[in-house]
Amino acid sequence: DTAVSQTPKYLVTQMGNDKSIKCEQNLGHDTMYWYKQDSKKFLKIMFSYNNKELIINETVPNRFSPKSPDKAHLNLHINSLELGDSAVYFCASSRLPLGAIHEQFFGPGTRLTVL
Amino acid sequence: EDKVVQSPLSLVVHEGDTVTLNCSYEVTNFRSLLWYKQEKKAPTFLFMLTSSGIEKKSGRLSSILDKKELFSILNITATQTGDSAVYLCAVGGANNLFFGTGTRLTVIP
Numbered sequence: 001d002t003a004v005s006q007t008p009k010y011l012v013t014q015m016g017n018d019k020s021i022k023c024e025q026n027l028g029h030d031t032m033y034w035y036k037q038d039s040k041k042f043l044k045i046m047f048s049y050n051n052k053e054l055i056i057n058e059t060v061p062n063r064f065s066p067k068s069p070d071k072a073h074l075n076l077h078i079n080s081l082e083l084g085d086s087a088v089y090f091c092a093s094s095r096l097p098l099g100a101i102h103e104q105f106f107g108p109g110t111r112l113t114v115l
Numbered sequence: 116e117d118k119v120v121q122s123p124l125s126l127v128v129h130e131g132d133t134v135t136l137n138c139s140y141e142v143t144n145f146r147s148l149l150w151y152k153q154e155k156k157a158p159t160f161l162f163m164l165t166s167s168g169i170e171k172k173s174g175r176l177s178s179i180l181d182k183k184e185l186f187s188i189l190n191i192t193a194t195q196t197g198d199s200a201v202y203l204c205a206v207g208g209a210n211n212l213f214f215g216t217g218t219r220l221t222v223i224p
Contacts, residue, residue, distance in 0.1 A: 004157075033212075041201060043158070043214040055210055090157060102207070103149065106157035 003027050004107035006091050012113045013081060021076045021110045023091030031097045032074035033104065034066060035090040043090070049074050050097040081114045088112070117142045119206050121215035129223050132194050136218045138204030139186040146207040148180055148187050153201045153217070161189070161202075194222045 004025045013019055025032060031050040037043045047066045048055040054066065063079045078085060091107040119140045128134055140148065147165045151158035162171045164180035164187060171178050175194075180187045191198055201217040 103160050108156050
């Protein structure tokens with residue numbers, strides 16, 4: 001049983017396109033996240049979503065928008081893709097929100113390549 | 116500015132060696148420090164530390180936090196090739212989680 005799953009695993013697309021990455025967790029957690037890991041393996045939080053409260057890392061361009069249809073899903077939609085968006089995107093979930101003591105469970109990642 | 120700094124950036128050791136990985140931080144409203152192991156895919160959780168001086172241990176791995184000096188260490192004794200990975204340190208603040216760039220450990224047979 002996969003705790004945190006993401007689709008697709010790989011995504012190759014042209015600059016300027018709009019794409020979405022889906023994430024689902026079956027852990028019953030209240031909080032979900034999106035992370036970006038660049039080519040240097042630096043992991044940076046993009047969004048945290050807890051009980052309809054969205055906490056955004058203000059360095060994230062507004063071309064990126066998270067959408068949560070329910071507690072178990074947090075999808076990431078990206079408009080007008082740019083070359084610099086190429087990275088591995090990880091979804092994660094935790095029982096408690098940011099600011100509380102917590103452990104995060106990560107999905108397998110989606111490798112996005114923008115040509 | 117909040118930051119998490121890990122050292123060394125990379126480390127190559129022989130099987131059986133003991134290694135110490137370092138993580139120092141400056142994070143506003145510190146909540147917790149977490150260690151993760153990342154092999155080829157997703158990071159997997161190792162430890163969460165919130166109090167100074169209390170060692171967390173799991174098999175050959177152990178970790179301790181010093182909140183006065185703002186650092187943590189991760190020790191791995193009797194290293195094995197399966198320990199080869201990137202070890203990530205993350206520090207939770209009020210509304211954010213900051214990751215270091217990781218230490219790449221390579222264990223040679």
